[in-house]
Amino acid sequence: MKHLLKLMDLTKEEITDILNLADQLKYEKKNGIEHHILKGKTLGMIFQKSSTRTRVSFEVGMYDLGGSALFLSSNDLQIGRGEPVEDTARVLSRYLDGIMIRTFEQAEVEALAEYGSIPIINGLTDYAHPCQVLADLLTIREHKGVIEGNKLCFVGDGNNMANSLIVGGIKMGMKVSIACPDNYRPDPEIMKWAYENGEFECTSDILKAAEGATVLYTDVWASMGQESEKAEREKAFAGYQINDEVMAVAAPEAMVLHCLPAHREEEITAKVFEEHADEIFDEAENRLHAQKAVLVKLMK
Ligand code: CP
Ligand code: NVA
16 A cells, blocks of 8 residues: 555455554553654645644644654645646655645545655545545444444435445445435446445435444535535535434444534434434544554555
């Protein structure tokens, strides 16, 4: 594994290896055992969009591993003034040991990997959010004991989260169902792959998608960059919510995950959110442990 651009590039074995290392690093951190595996290494973190979890967990992760992290806002970099990503990649490769980038176009992340000579990590694009899904898989394994055999139901926009959950879920042997309005489906190529490679369903019928689900997942109706579509999306997604009615058709022991930030009473009710807050905040914590494992795998 040279980069983490999208989960489609990883095998089930590579994902499992990351989760196992994450478990070990989490145990060591909880027990005060230092693991300065990346001593002297520097990660650059380019942000073209806002972030709480990704920024803090990568920065703390590098610190825990004995290295350091640089926060590079695109407002301050020349990339924000039009310097080509191909040049940025070649320059930053001379200074850094790895780059995490959060941006709009997946093609920009792929170009960094093509032109740079250091590992590139996708910290969210409009297409994918692989780091989040590694943390999600870690959380599912912790709470359920196993990943395989669970039914993961995602309710809401067929966005970056839906795309990455489909790939991660199917690769790890889960059944995956997506409940979304017809005009907001996940990436067609990813869906085609999912139909061919696992048990997959995409429907506008929320209760059908959620039936028997052991893991329910949702995300905002309007992602970063879609702020101008907010009103239109509120109409389109009305009812695409994890609430008591949806919980009633899911498996009795169903867990609820949300990548955060959450909009209460839109994609999830405050009641369901609070009833499952332990799972959701374990998930947020696991960003740290899962990403440390990725950093070690790529930068050691
Ligand atoms: N879930 C997630 O990526 O959160 P941030 O946008 O705060 O990084
Ligand atoms: N779909 C959301 C995820 C945020 C972590 C967005 O892209 O804004």
